[in-house]
Amino acid sequence: METRKFTTLSMLLSLAVVLNIIESVIPLFNGYIPGLKLGLANTVILFVLYVYSFKDALYVSILRVILVGILRTGLFSIAFFFSLGGAILSVTMMFIFKKITKLSIVGISIVGSIFHSLGQIIVGMFILETANMIYYLPWLLMFSIPTGIIVGLISKELVNHLQNDLKIKEY
Amino acid sequence: MNKKDTILIVIVLIISIAIILGYKLFEKDGIKKALVYYENDLVLTIDLTENIEKTYYVEGYNGKVKILAGNGKVSVDEENSPLHLCSKQGYISKSYETIVCLPNKVIIKIDNIDELDAIVK
Numbered sequence: 001m002e003t004r005k006f007t008t009l010s011m012l013l014s015l016a017v018v019l020n021i022i023e024s025v026i027p028l029f030n031g032y033i034p035g036l037k038l039g040l041a042n043t044v045i046l047f048v049l050y051v052y053s054f055k056d057a058l059y060v061s062i063l064r065v066i067l068v069g070i071l072r073t074g075l076f077s078i079a080f081f082f083s084l085g086g087a088i089l090s091v092t093m094m095f096i097f098k099k100i101t102k103l104s105i106v107g108i109s110i111v112g113s114i115f116h117s118l119g120q121i122i123v124g125m126f127i128l129e130t131a132n133m134i135y136y137l138p139w140l141l142m143f144s145i146p147t148g149i150i151v152g153l154i155s156k157e158l159v160n161h162l163q164n165d166l167k168i169k170e171y
Numbered sequence: 172m173n174k175k176d177t178i179l180i181v182i183v184l185i186i187s188i189a190i191i192l193g194y195k196l197f198e199k200d201g202i203k204k205a206l207v208y209y210e211n212d213l214v215l216t217i218d219l220t221e222n223i224e225k226t227y228y229v230e231g232y233n234g235k236v237k238i239l240a241g242n243g244k245v246s247v248d249e250e251n252s253p254l255h256l257c258s259k260q261g262y263i264s265k266s267y268e269t270i271v272c273l274p275n276k277v278i279i280k281i282d283n284i285d286e287l288d289a290i291v292k
Contacts, residue, residue, distance in 0.1 A: 078273050107176035114183065128211070128271065128278060135194070135267045138187035145180055149172075 008166060009048065009056060016044040016064040021072065036140065038147050042112050045091060046105065046155040051163055054095040061087045078127055082120045089119030105159065109152030113144035194267050203266075205245040207238065208278040219243050219264075219281070231275030238279070250275055 019040040026038065041064060049057040065083045066075070073079040093115040094108050103111065117140035124133045207215035207229055215229055217240045224241035226248070237249040244264040247257045252274035260270055263281060270279040 101175060102173070103175050103179060104173045106172045107179050110176070110179060110183070124271075133269065133271065135269060138190040138194075141183055141187040141190075145183060152172075 005052070009052070009060060012044050012048060013060050013063055013067070016041045016060060017067045017071070019044065020064065020068050024072070036143055039113055039116065039151050040154075042090070042109065042116070042151050043155045043158060046094070046109055046112065046151070047158050047162070049091070049094060049098065049108075050105065050155070050159050051166065054091070057095070058088070058091050061091045081127060082123050085123030086116040086119035089122070090116040104152075105156045106149055106152030109155060110145060110148030113148035113151065114141060117141070117144060194265075197267070202283065203243055203264075204282050205238075205240055206280045206282055208280070210276050211278075217245065219245060229277060231272065231277045233275050236272065236275055236277050245279060245281065246270070247272060247277075247279070250277075 023038050023040045045057050045061050045064075048060050062084070065080065065087050068083065069075045069077070069080040073083075090112045094112040097103055097111045098108050101107075117137070121133050121137060121140075203219040205217040205219055206213055207217070207227075209229060209231065215227060215238075217225075217227060217238075219240060220243070221241050224239055227238040227240060229236045229238060231250060233251040235249075235251075236247060239246050239248045244262040246262040247260070247270055250258055250272055252272065257270050257272040257275075257277075263270055263279070266281050266283045268281060272278070
């Protein structure tokens with residue numbers, strides 16, 4: 001990996017961690033629906049996915065979960081595995097949908113948001129051995145639309161403005 | 172945003188509304204009970220048909236979890252956790268609803284036992 005790319009990705013990773021910590025302070029609907037978050041860190045992941053590659057986005061995403069785990073929730077806690085499941089599924093699905101569909105960055109962002117919730121619910125069902133968590137699925141699906149649109153629009157601006165500054169060709 | 176995005180949004184909305192309607196259809200009638208689990212073991216069963224709200228305590232991972240139950244609904248009133256998500260969630264009353272207290276490893280489910288079954292038992 002060239003030095004320029006390495007440092008840029010490291011900076012983006014730290015940005016993702018900070019955004020993750022900031023948004024954990026902003027409660028949406030006062031925790032009435034568990035797991036509901038704005039997903040600001042996804043702007044960074046989307047940016048990496050569009051400007052760099054799937055592999056880089058996956059690395060940044062997993063490292064973000066590990067770092068947030070060390071800083072806040074504790075490594076290998078239940079919440080850590082929730083985030084890990086959500087993050088991996090979300091990045092993979094965003095990549096697949098980006099490849100096979102003609103969705104814009106906003107649509108891809110919604111896809112990422114949906115599969116982040118879905119990944120967490122799947123991990124939750126395995127860890128807690130209960131299917132009841134699926135009750136939250138429709139609400140999380142519905143809220144993934146507005147949050148996905150907001151995150152998508154931010155990422156679109158980021159890609160438009162920063163792509164040339166970083167002198168990287170879009171894939 | 173393009174046309175494909177709008178199609179995606181519409182599909183997601185239809186799916187989520189369909190699932191919510193599905194829950195409403197499969198909601199069971201009968202004698203309501205709240206089942207409290209700690210680390211996947213059933214530790215407490217509360218009859219929710221009584222008209223007085225009672226207080227129950229369950230030992231969670233971070234100390235005692237205070238549960239209010241009665242009048243067909245149940246909620247977690249006090250618990251020791253970083254975000255207090257399960258006490259903020261408020262009351263649940265339907266058979267598909269769950270309160271999950273991850274830091275305390277406590278799960279509360281509601282189950283409706285068929286009235287005929289209950290009489291036989």
